[in-house]
Amino acid sequence: MSTVVLFGATGFLGRQVRLLLSEDPRADRLVCPGRAELDLLAATPADVAGLLRFTRPSVVVNCVGRMSGGHDELLRGNAGVTALLLDAIAAVAPGARYVRLGSAAEYGPGEPGRSQHEDDPARPTSPYGISHLAGTLMVEQAGAVDGVSLRLFNLVGPGVSTENVLGRARELLRTASGHLDLGPLGAMRDFVDVRDVADAVVRAAFARELPARVINVGSGRAVPVREAVTLLTAVAGFTGEVRESAPEHSRSRAVSWSQADIGRAWRVLGWRAGTPLADSVKAMV
Template structure:
């Protein structure tokens, strides 16, 4: 069976890798990736989106658009209202299409140290970012349970890999390290690095999203996308510094991002994706770090 897939956000860090994974799959007969000049998913109106869906008649719609930071209003618009708009439009214009969105580990909030969170675990986000994603995931789960739309959310933990965004801690660390190597500096300064994070390679994430898009049926409305392992951010930055050949001091100062500053531990239980979709991560942390550095400075 071949599929026509409509992908929003193909120019972003995650979206570009998702596009590459779908383009390689013979089960995808056509991949349509409209830019903002054709339709702006954040600013565009629902009627125009309905018209676009009727024109394309996709078998699947995947959204890789969202915000990591900004005001409460900006986060709600990009992460919640976009989800709601897509849900309404797909139900009206392409009710048989599978609708896939990216959620976030931030939906879980504070997790007991050493505990791997499952998709059925408690969700108590502690930031507007996490709330904005949990609202979108909840809307999709309700729609799926009611048989309105074949909707699914993939909760993304900490995506890393080639093309790493400077919005993420390893992207920022890479920029500081490149500057330090170029200028022969003896130290770089980053925020606190003691928190434990579950880093998942963006190519593994793209492989999971491809499986979610193309699976004949989905038993569950939510899947975790992580590596299944938690390491300190400090350990990941150390690996990156080694790749850079930087032997100076990495000084920690200030505060971390508001969306995750109070969460000192997060690790995904990825058993559901393995059991239901046959997906397991294939790229280890050391390879991800090596490829981040080899890919060059983030844009």
């Protein structure tokens, strides 16, 4: 019997992962602890070990994390949670597969025209990227746990967070009249649909072997943010002016180019993104 424990099942990506797992015959039993049952951001090692001892999972998927906050909040949310789960799995569920969600921010600035490969040096330029890199390094060095860290690029699609530039634009469009004030939109980003990413997560959960502990998950194509915003405004029927006058987000300012090398995802997981950006944008409105 295959038991999957999924943390963060109500979040942007977690909802999509839960939907796929609930329909997957390989997941005989799906356990989705809510915050009331176990809040990973406040849990102790004993709390996590107790839950895993009770559920006896063959797979643990973590969709819990922090996208904003101070250094301490980011480290606790992205690296601390990883440490808790790795220790608990090693202690009470040593045969379980662990899937964590990392970020393209771990790489830092990309070289224009070049895809970022998993073996490239990681040089994060933000506390967010540093916190995710710390979690990924833990997975890489956790020899006692069969773990993988998926480096996710820019997720879009239904339910997108306002932490994402397209999510912020969508929220502003709901009350915009003659103009829309955004930050500079000249950066190049690798946008990938959240539903495609959920498919990659499930593939990683059930892959027979994982010869690599870090796998990029992106579309493999960098697109100007301005182009993505233009798609969004067209779908929303907005005919006003888009102004690039608001302060630029610190993460965008530090990284002007981001594009995933997705060869490893195909070789290891048999996965490629299949949803066009236009369809992802339509699903947001």
